[in-house]
Amino acid sequence: MPLHKNITVFPNLFIEERVKKLYDSFEYFNKKVINKEPDIEYENIYSFKLVPEYFELNRRNHKYKTKKIPQYNWGYSILLNDVNSIEGYLQQQFSSKKRSIIKRYVNRLESCFNIRYKLYHGDLSQENYFFIMESLKNMIIERFRELNDTHKNMKEWDFLLSSTYEKIINKTASLFVIYNDEEPIEISLNYHYDKILFSYVSSYSIDYSKFGLGHVEIFKQVEWCKRNDYILFEMGVGGTDYKRRWSNNIYRYYQYIVYSDNSTFFGIYNTLKYRLKEYLKSKKPEKILGCLKNQSAAINSxxxxxxxxxxxxxxxxxxxxxxxxxxxxxxxxxxxxxxxxxxxxxxxxxxxxxxxxxxxxxxxxxxxxxxxxxxxx
Structure with a gap:
């Protein structure tokens, strides 16, 4: 019996109808979201990957069993339910020296250019949408060209381009843009679920590298989250330096193998298969780019x-x-x-x-x- 394809937690898990068929509600940090049951058939076996450990998925049909497999992946996010403002979070998370550096990035950017910030969430023309997405794509290409590498999201770019506009209009996605006059210099494509803002893919113009735009983006988006009563700014899988510095909620991911009573053999088989896969993944050396690739070498040479x-x-x-x-x-x-x-x-x-x-x-x-x-x- 074939395993139903892996469904990745963000952004698909919370909009995927087959997940809602299995689970009548999701819970996270004392919040509960009820799912309406979709009119589709049950499958015999499912696989959901990269499910954060802070999520509890409540089964609708108890004839299904769930095996949770710890993944060799860690996630990074900012939990905001016990702070009143971005200033309060900085005070809680960073030393005075680090707070000074982050504020310097914001202040110098605004002192040196005609800066404005815009989050498009429900209102965006198609013409502007395609302009912003093309700008984001070019930023990613230029940044990774300096690294002599390819960004993982480029292989799904056509899908992102064709599917995201409707999500923005429906307020399940957004585009956050930092402008210098009319020039986008940093862009983040986000997904929204309940009171979670998930920064899925972001990049910035390498011409502004000195200004710490990654930190400015997080600062401004967390500020937006607090103004709009969001409790979690989610940065997803992968422990880059800036994610580790900002995160106060570092968690493990799990893969769920979900199977019906009449698919026990295949459920156990796939559970063992993915446990072995995660074990082998844990034995691979981490990919270290910092010592091998100088981001500024291409332009300074x-x-x-x-x-x-x-x-x-x-x-x-x-x-x-x-x-x-x-x-x-x-x-x-x-x-x-x-x-x-x-x-x-x-x-x-x-x-x-x-x-x-x-x-x-x-x-x-x-x-x-x-x-x-x-x-x-």
Whole structure:
């Protein structure tokens, strides 16, 4: 008897009709959600993977048995039911030094650019939707090109693109966007379930890497969660550094094998099979990218920079004979990250920074009181 396909916990578990057929309610952190029974037939055997240990699934039909298999995967989330604000959570979760760093990211981003934040949840034109999704896709490609890797969600991108718009209109999904003027510089595709916001896939423009946009995104989305009475900001599987720092609810995942009384043999067989799979997974060495791949190597390999210095009279005289160039031009796009890095360090607004081309491979970045030379090798 074939095993019913694996259904992944997020985002499918809570919208998948076959799950609702099996379970009349879900419980998490003293909250209970009742499921209406769908008009579909029961299967004999099911598999649900990546079920968080904080979820309790209450069976509708007790002729079915459940085997829970611990997975070699850990999840990361932010539980908000005992804090009153984002400030309260920072106070609870981080040392004063770490709180200062996070606030610096937010403040410098807003000081250096014309920043606005928007969460699209129920109201979004199709034209804007496709623009944002294309921007997100390009951000992911550029980030992982620097890592010489491919993002896991790229293989399902066509499905995400075709299925997400309706979910946003129905308020079971959202797009959170950080804009610099009209340019999206960080985007998170989220799913909503009851009082849980799940950040499913997110990325940012590598030209703004210095500004810690991953931290800014979490800060602003947690702030939104508190304003809207959500109790959990879910970041899912995978222990990246920023997830570990932010999470106060680190949990294990389980795989559920659910089978009827007349499928006991196949239920036990699949339980043993997946237990063995998880055991073998636990013996594999972790993939370590940090020591092998330098994220900034690709962009810095052809550029060198001087230290940032105070503007001298000689520099003022030098630029008086030069014409400023637009760093937003396609031909000058390689300058953008360095100009933004300069803005972050000097806290100069981007509109007060000018860029001059001295010769074919030398440029000057001039702020209010500081300057930096850039050489294209």
């Amino acid at each position: 052809s550029v060198s920079l001087t230290q940032i210095k105070n503007i001298e009279d000689s520099i003022r005289h030098e630029v008086s004979n030069l014409k400023a160039i637009k760093h937003t031009d396609k031909s000058s796009c390689f300058l953008r990250r360095h100009i933004h890095d300069f803005s972050y360090t000097t806290i100069d607004h981007i509109e007060s920074i000018n860029v001059y081309k001295v010769n074919n491979n030398e440029y000057l970045i001039i702020g209010k009181n500081k300057y930096q030379k850039l050489f294209q090798n």
